[in-house]
Amino acid sequence: MDSHFLARRIHSLTGIVPVGLFLVYHLYLQLYLHSGAEVYNKVINGFYDSPLAIWALVIVVYIPLFFHAFFGIRLIFESSVQPSYTYFSHLLFWLQRISGIGVLLFIIAHVWNAQLGPWIAGTWGTHFEHLSSGFSDPDSGMITKAVYLLGTLGAVFHFSNGLNTFCMTWGIALTPKSQIRVRIFSIFLFFILAASALYALSAIW
Amino acid sequence: MTDTVTFKIKRQDSKSSSSYWETFTIPYVPNSNVISCLMDIQANPINAKGEEVTPVVWESNCLEEVCGTCTMVINGKVRQSCSALVDQLEKPIKLEPMSKFPLVRDLVVDRTRMFSALKKVQAWVNADGYHDLGPGGRLSQEHQETAYKLSECMTCGCCVEACPQYSSGNNFLGAAAISQSRLFNMHPTAKNMAGERLDTLMQEGGIADCGNAQNCVEACPKSIPLTESIAEMGRQVSDKLWHNIFKA
Numbered sequence: 001m002d003s004h005f006l007a008r009r010i011h012s013l014t015g016i017v018p019v020g021l022f023l024v025y026h027l028y029l030q031l032y033l034h035s036g037a038e039v040y041n042k043v044i045n046g047f048y049d050s051p052l053a054i055w056a057l058v059i060v061v062y063i064p065l066f067f068h069a070f071f072g073i074r075l076i077f078e079s080s081v082q083p084s085y086t087y088f089s090h091l092l093f094w095l096q097r098i099s100g101i102g103v104l105l106f107i108i109a110h111v112w113n114a115q116l117g118p119w120i121a122g123t124w125g126t127h128f129e130h131l132s133s134g135f136s137d138p139d140s141g142m143i144t145k146a147v148y149l150l151g152t153l154g155a156v157f158h159f160s161n162g163l164n165t166f167c168m169t170w171g172i173a174l175t176p177k178s179q180i181r182v183r184i185f186s187i188f189l190f191f192i193l194a195a196s197a198l199y200a201l202s203a204i205w
Numbered sequence: 206m207t208d209t210v211t212f213k214i215k216r217q218d219s220k221s222s223s224s225y226w227e228t229f230t231i232p233y234v235p236n237s238n239v240i241s242c243l244m245d246i247q248a249n250p251i252n253a254k255g256e257e258v259t260p261v262v263w264e265s266n267c268l269e270e271v272c273g274t275c276t277m278v279i280n281g282k283v284r285q286s287c288s289a290l291v292d293q294l295e296k297p298i299k300l301e302p303m304s305k306f307p308l309v310r311d312l313v314v315d316r317t318r319m320f321s322a323l324k325k326v327q328a329w330v331n332a333d334g335y336h337d338l339g340p341g342g343r344l345s346q347e348h349q350e351t352a353y354k355l356s357e358c359m360t361c362g363c364c365v366e367a368c369p370q371y372s373s374g375n376n377f378l379g380a381a382a383i384s385q386s387r388l389f390n391m392h393p394t395a396k397n398m399a400g401e402r403l404d405t406l407m408q409e410g411g412i413a414d415c416g417n418a419q420n421c422v423e424a425c426p427k428s429i430p431l432t433e434s435i436a437e438m439g440r441q442v443s444d445k446l447w448h449n450i451f452k453a
Contacts (some may be wrong), residue, residue, distance in 0.1 A: 001407040001449055008413035009446065079369045079416060084281035089419035093369065165417040168432065171440020175433055 011071045012169050014064040015162045022061050023159050027152075027196050033203035037128035044127045069104045076101070096161050099154040106151025113144070132204040145205065152197040160190035208233035210242060211253070211297035214261055216311050228253035228297070229261075239286035239300065240265050240275060243312075263312040270426060273361025277302055277312050283366040285426055303366045305373065319360050322382035326402050330395040342393050355388040355434065357427040364421035364431055376410035380421035383412055384434035390441065403438075403445045412438050 029047070032040045047053055076097045082090070113134065118124045134144050164186035167173040173182040209230045217224040230253050231245045240263075247260040263286070265275035270288040278301040279289050291298070306314035332338075344352075358381055365371040365379035386402045389395040406412040415435055422431040 001404070001446070002409055004409040005407045005411060005413045005442075075416070078372075078375060078414070080372045082367060082369050082418075082420060085367050085420045085423065087420060087423045089417070089423075090369070093416055093418035168417050168436045169415075169439050170443050171436050171438070174436045174440065176430060179432065179436070 007071060009169075011068055011075070012166055014068045015159070016166050018060045019065050019068055020159045020162065023155060024193070027156075027193060027200065030200035031196065033128065033131075033200050037126075037132075040128040041126060045125055065107070069100070069107075072097075072100050073104070092161055092164075096158060096165070099158045099161075102154045103151060103158050106147060106154065109147060110151065128204075135204050145201075148201060149198075152201065153194055156190055156193040156197055160186045160193065163189065210237075210291055212242060212246070213297050213299045214311070215299075215301040216261065217302075217308055218259075219310060220308060227258065227261075233291075235292070237291045239277075239279060239289040239291065239294075239298065240268060242291060242298075243286070261312065262310045271359055273359035276361040276363060276366075278304070278366070283363045283424055285361065288426070303362055305366050305368075305371055306362065307373075314362075316360070316362050319362055319365065319379065319381060322378040323360065323385060325378060325405050326382050326386040326389075327398050327405075328382065328385040328389055330389065330392055331398050332394070338394075344393070348391065352388055352391060354429060355384055358384060358388075358429055359427065361426065363424040363426055367420035367424035369418050369420065370414050370416045375414065377414040378406070378410055378412075380415075380425075380431040380435060383415070383438050384429060384431050387434040387437050387441075390438075399441075400445070403442050406438055407442050407445065412442055415439075 029043060032043045035043075050056070079093075079097065114127070114131065118127075118130055123130060135141055135148075137144065164183050167182045168179060173179045210233050212229045212231070214227050214229065215224055216227050229246050229251075231242060231249075234241065234245075243261060243263050250258050250260040252258050263275065263277070265287060266272045267274070268287045270285045273285070275286040276283060277286050278299075279286060280295055280299050283303060286300070300312060302308055302312045303314050306316050306318065309315055360381055362381075364381050365377075368377075368379060371377045371379050383406065386406060390399045390402055412435065419432050421435075422429075425431055
C-alpha cells in the first residue's frame with residue numbers, strides 16, 4: 001500500500017463523505033428560499049450562530065473539498081483521449097472530469113458571491129436579499145443565473161455519477177447486473193437532486 | 206474489371222523513424238480476412254501509386270482469435286485482424302498498430318509491458334516443489350464457470366489500448382492483469398499468494414489508477430467481465446485496506 005493508492009481512495013471517499021453529503025444538506029437548506037426572506041435568513045443565520053459553524057465548514061467541507069478538487073485536477077492529466085471508443089460509460093468518464101473543473105470554478109465564484117463578498121462588504125445576514133438582488137441585477141443578473149444553473153446541475157451530476165463509480169471503486173457493486181442497478185439509482189438521484197436544485201432556484205429567479 | 210479492396214496502412218520503418226500512411230489496392234477475395242489480405246500484399250508489395258515497396262510487417266499466429274498476437278487498430282477500433290472479415294468492414298480498411306506499446310515496425314508492437322504486469326501480480330499457481338500434492342479440492346460448478354471465462358484472456362492488449370488511463374507515461378497494470386489477479390486469487394492453491402497480489406494492486410500503477418471509463422469491457426474480444434473483475438479486486442483491496450488500518 002503506497003501513498004498514491006491511499007490518496008486515490010481518500011479522493012473517492014471525500015467525494016461522497018463528507019462533500020457529497022454536504023451537497024445534499026446544502027440543497028435541502030436552499031428549499032427554504034420558498035419560505036420567504038425572513039424564514040430563509042433565520043435558517044441560514046441559525047446555522048452560522050453555532051460556535052462550531054466555521055470549524056465545521058472548514059473541517060467538514062473546505063479541507064476535504066480542496067483535497068478532492070486539486071487531486072482530481074491532477075488525475076485529469078493522467079487520462080488520454082480515446083475518441084474512437086464512443087461508449088456511454090466512456091462519455092460519463094469525460095463528463096465527470098469536465099464537470100469537476102466546471103464545478104470547482106463555480107464553487108470559487110459561489111463562495112465569493114454568497115460568503116466572502118457579503119462578509120467583506122459588511123452586509124452579512126441578509127442572505128435572501130443578497131441572492132435575489134444578484135439574480136435580478138439588470139447588468140449581471142443573467143450571467144449570475146446562468147452560472148448558478150450550470151454550476152448546480154454540474155455539481156449534482158458530478159455527485160450522482162461519482163456515487164456510481166464509488167460503488168465500483170470500493171467493490172460495492174460487483175456484478176454487471178448490480179452495476180446497472182447502481183447506475184439506474186444514480187440517474188434517479190441526479191433527477192431528484194436536479195429537480196430540488198431547480199425548484200430552490202425558481203424562488204428567486 | 207474485377208472487384209478490389211483498398212487498405213490504408215499506417216507504416217513505420219523502424220522504432221525511431223517517423224510514421225506514414227500507404228495505400229494498397231488488392232483483388233477482392235470472398236470471405237477473406239485482414240490477415241489473408243496482408244499476405245496478398247506481402248506476396249505482391251506494390252502500393253496504389255504502382256511503386257514496389259517493402260512488404261508490410263505484422264504479427265500473427267493462431268488465426269482463430271485465441272492467441273492475441275495479431276491485435277491491431279482496424280478502422281479506429283482495436284481488435285484481432287484474423288477475425289476481422291473484409292466483407293464486414295467499412296472500406297477503405299484502415300490499419301494502424303496499437304498506440305499504447307513501443308512500436309517495432311509497421312503493425313508490430315512490443316507488448317512486453319502486459320507480460321511484465323502478469324509477473325507483477327504473480328498470475329500463476331505457485332508450487333513449492335515437485336512432490337505429489339495429491340488431488341485438489343472439488344470446485345463448484347459456479348466457480349468453474351467464473352474461472353473459465355477469466356482464463357480465456359489472451360493478453361492481446363485490446364483492453365489497455367482502449368483505456369484512457371493506460372499510457373506510455375504511466376505504469377498502470379491495466380484491466381487484463383487485474384482480471385488475472387482475480388482468477389488466481391480464487392484458485393485453491395494460488396490463493397496462498399493472494400495477499401502479495403493485493404499488495405501489488407495497492408501500489409502505484411495498481412487498481413487505483415482505474416478511472417471507470419469501462420472501455421476495457423467493451424473492447425475485450427473474449428467478452429471477459431473485466432469491470433466485474435475490477436470491482437471484485439476493488440472489494441478485495443478495500444478489505445485489505447480495512448485490515449491494514451484496524452487489524453494489522
